[in-house]
Amino acid sequence: MIYNTLITSLNNRILTVTINRENKLNALNKETLDELHKCLNEAFSNEAVGGIIITGAGKKSFVAGADIAEFQGLNAEEASNLSKSGHTKVFDLIENGPKPVIAAVNGFALGGGLELAMACHIRIVSDNARFGLPEVTLGLIPGYGGTQRLPQLVGKGKAIEMILSAQMIDANEAFRIGLANQVVTLEELLPKSAELLTVVLSRAPLAVAAAIRAINAGYTDGINGFQTEIEQFGGCFTTNDIKEGVSAFLEKRVPKFCGN
Structure with missing residues (x-):
């Protein structure tokens, strides 16, 4: 299938999904979320796909949050529906998917980008990766599972600190607190992700x-x-x-x- 915001490639039963909005730091707009939903549903039902790697185009950013321009003019009900739709169609879909999904985090994983990475089963990150949930600087809170998945991964105290301060942490700190499974160089990111996923695919x-x-x-x-x-x-x-x-x-x- 051809997508406007995604690039996909299938090799040795591993589907690599690259979010391809590099000029927007791969921010998640409605079209990207819709295409991720279609792509993931297809992958989960396709016998040729054993597992999935999600990454971002370029070297600077995995996903630098949601597309804030789409928030303008929303009322409370519309915003709630936007959040609910994202949960159901993408983030919960990944977390509850029957096939392993690895986030290969290259650069910024902020807001919705960090929430996307946390929905994945495993996170391999490059040493230039930066993580944060900056929503309170916009008068918001995380709306795609950040307030729930971050405490599960790093503990309540650290999660509250990160969410309330909106400060970023680097790759080594992410590894130290359990947010990242492995830290590798940018050049090693996709090969190491594929290597680990290949091991998982050798299991039942x-x-x-x-x-x-x-x-x-x-x-x-x-x-x-x-x-x-x-x-x-x-x-x-x-x-x-x-x-x-x-x-x-x-x-x-x-x-x-x-x-x-």
């Missing part, structure tokens, strides 16, 4: 999807994460992959998972 895909569901359940109001784990654990025993995995272990060979 239905088990990977079950693990994502079980982990997310522990952070979902009204759902018992331990009970979800029990159910997902049991469900794995209905698959052919567990038979292959156990047989391969006992036979001391590398398993060949088929995802069924």
